[in-house]
Amino acid sequence: MSAVQITKPLVEVRDVHKSFDQLEVLKGIDLDIMPGEVVVILGPSGSGKSTLLRCINHLEAVHRGFIAVDGEQIGYRIQNNRLEKLSPNGIARQRRKIGMVFQQFNLYPHMTVLQNIIEAPVGIHGESRKEATRNALQLLERVGLSEKAHSYPRQLSGGQQQRVAIARALAIKPKLMLFDEPTSALDPELVGEVLATMRDLARQGLTMIVVTHEISFAREAADRVVFMDDGKIVEMGKPDDVIGNPQHSRTKAFLARFL
Amino acid sequence: MKANNVTSASPDGDASFRDVATAHVPFRLGRLLLWAVILIVTVDFTWIVARNENFGWPVVAQYFFDPTVISGLYVSLGLTVVAMTLGTIIGLALAIARMSDDRLASSFAALFIWFFRGTPLLVQLIFWYNLSTLFPQLSLAVPFGPTLASWDTNSVITPMTAAIVGLALNEAAYMAEIIRGGLLSVDRGQTETAEAFGMTRARALWRIIIPQAMRSIVPPTGNQLISMIKATSLVSVIAMADLLYSVQSIYNRTFEIIPMLLVAVIWYLLITSILNVGQSYIEAYYGRGERRNGAEAKPTDTGAAVEEPSH
Numbered sequence: 001m002s003a004v005q006i007t008k009p010l011v012e013v014r015d016v017h018k019s020f021d022q023l024e025v026l027k028g029i030d031l032d033i034m035p036g037e038v039v040v041i042l043g044p045s046g047s048g049k050s051t052l053l054r055c056i057n058h059l060e061a062v063h064r065g066f067i068a069v070d071g072e073q074i075g076y077r078i079q080n081n082r083l084e085k086l087s088p089n090g091i092a093r094q095r096r097k098i099g100m101v102f103q104q105f106n107l108y109p110h111m112t113v114l115q116n117i118i119e120a121p122v123g124i125h126g127e128s129r130k131e132a133t134r135n136a137l138q139l140l141e142r143v144g145l146s147e148k149a150h151s152y153p154r155q156l157s158g159g160q161q162q163r164v165a166i167a168r169a170l171a172i173k174p175k176l177m178l179f180d181e182p183t184s185a186l187d188p189e190l191v192g193e194v195l196a197t198m199r200d201l202a203r204q205g206l207t208m209i210v211v212t213h214e215i216s217f218a219r220e221a222a223d224r225v226v227f228m229d230d231g232k233i234v235e236m237g238k239p240d241d242v243i244g245n246p247q248h249s250r251t252k253a254f255l256a257r258f259l
Numbered sequence: 260m261k262a263n264n265v266t267s268a269s270p271d272g273d274a275s276f277r278d279v280a281t282a283h284v285p286f287r288l289g290r291l292l293l294w295a296v297i298l299i300v301t302v303d304f305t306w307i308v309a310r311n312e313n314f315g316w317p318v319v320a321q322y323f324f325d326p327t328v329i330s331g332l333y334v335s336l337g338l339t340v341v342a343m344t345l346g347t348i349i350g351l352a353l354a355i356a357r358m359s360d361d362r363l364a365s366s367f368a369a370l371f372i373w374f375f376r377g378t379p380l381l382v383q384l385i386f387w388y389n390l391s392t393l394f395p396q397l398s399l400a401v402p403f404g405p406t407l408a409s410w411d412t413n414s415v416i417t418p419m420t421a422a423i424v425g426l427a428l429n430e431a432a433y434m435a436e437i438i439r440g441g442l443l444s445v446d447r448g449q450t451e452t453a454e455a456f457g458m459t460r461a462r463a464l465w466r467i468i469i470p471q472a473m474r475s476i477v478p479p480t481g482n483q484l485i486s487m488i489k490a491t492s493l494v495s496v497i498a499m500a501d502l503l504y505s506v507q508s509i510y511n512r513t514f515e516i517i518p519m520l521l522v523a524v525i526w527y528l529l530i531t532s533i534l535n536v537g538q539s540y541i542e543a544y545y546g547r548g549e550r551r552n553g554a555e556a557k558p559t560d561t562g563a564a565v566e567e568p569s570h
Contacts, residue, residue: 059454088460092454094457096457100455102448106446106452109471110545119456123462124456124457153548172457
């Protein structure tokens with residue numbers, strides 16, 4: 001379902017600041033993402049887009065402002081009218097509805113493809129092994145890798161590994177999927193298969209935040225494009241507007257390099 | 260081949276002749292001579308040792324399965340297993356403490372490792388054995404408060420407990436560093452992925468990090484285990500009846516010093532050989548994700564046959 005009802009945003013990012021030592025990488029980000037929306041974040045290297053993504057599931061802590069996913073403030077809770085830091089296990093619990101796909105795939109190398117996929121459903125979400133396996137095989141079919149269920153990650157090409165990583169993230173039935181430059185570590189001829197899988201997911205109404213350099217993916221699959229530069233959101237809107245008719249000079253300069 | 264018409268750097272000959280599959284290995288005289296020399300020296304040395312009556316081979320054979328020797332062997336093996344197990348568990352805890360963000364935990368672990376690696380094991384063993392001179396009574400008490408239970412140190416610290424505590428704590432210090440090295444060798448992205456999937460730290464460590472760290476933990480641990488078996492011979496100084504102590508007790512009676520030491524040497528060699536075999540199996544198990552299976556030369560999208568990786 002595409003969600004243009006009067007719903008609350010799934011992700012709320014409010015005045016988020018983040019520094020590494022002296023270097024401020026996020027300088028006040030505000031962003032709402034509605035359920036079912038596909039948002040692509042574009043921007044030059046060092047613009048803070050990956051950091052923003054990693055803040056959303058608290059792999060990085062923000063220093064000012066807040067981020068909430070599905071109504072829960074990430075990394076914190078309100079106790080006796082005071083804001084309190086969550087324990088590591090409390091944060092772990094919040095992350096369980098967020099799937100993430102990494103630039104370097106990060107499959108568990110000591111497990112087979114199937115074991116990789118059922119690890120979280122069985123170990124964390126308490127699904128039965130039988131049910132998780134059935135679900136995993138369906139997901140593998142969806143990403144076109146049924147015959148690789150019993151291979152080890154090292155026996156797969158980069159593109160295949162990334163598709164397994166996507167299946168692994170989907171196996172936890174996430175409310176939100178985060179993609180951190182999912183095609184940047186791939187050989188050019190393998191990028192297409194991963195993007196095709198992601199386009200498929202976008203069509204099925206999954207809420208997705210994608211950090212990428214693939215302008216064509218943004219144009220075809222995104223509901224909204226966010227252009228970041230120097231720790232701020234410079235411009236955002238429909239892909240046809242931001243990519244087709246950029247208003248800001250920095251957006252124009254960035255896009256010019258891809259034409 | 261076009262190159263044949265042009266001046267080329269490659270040697271002459273037609274293509275079939277130059278196929279490397281038809282190549283011969285030239286005869287290497289130097290290597291043959293070296294082999295011959297080494298073989299002759301080895302066989303001659305074996306012959307000399309076997310015929311030398313001072314080695315007392317009949318005595319070796321006579322005492323090899325002597326009940327005293329066998330019970331000493333069991334003590335050495337038992338001590339090794341218990342001390343190594345405790346040492347590994349304590350070592351794991353120390354390694355985690357050493358890597359923790361908590362300054363107190365990591366300083367404590369560093370202090371422990373510094374002390375137990377920095378003093379000779381023999382001295383530590385004698386210290387534990389003589390603990391009663393430092394603390395005549397061992398008691399369980401609330402700090403600065405009432406005593407709950409109390410024991411005479413000499414009844415708690417037998418040669419057995421002194422040996423176990425001494426060996427285990429010393430081993431823990433070494434294992435802590437080995438395990439820490441192993442944990443550090445695992446790609447940081449793996450921890451991050453486990454976190455992103457909402458695993459607790461304990462689960463991430465147990466399911467994701469430790470299995471991958473095992474690849475670099477197992478080989479040095481095999482070394483430690485072999486060192487440990489030999490280190491148990493040190494406990495003979497605190498009157499613990501291990502393998503060395505039991506052969507000593509026999510040669511103190513019969514004065515067959517060399518043959519009895521040979522009995523011990525052969526037993527030590529036998530045990531370490533068995534451990535070497537065990538270690539290679541364990542290494543193969545933890546390396547299972549590393550192998551590219553032979554059947555799959557170059558992975559492709561279009562339905563390569565399903566190969567079942569052997570476990």
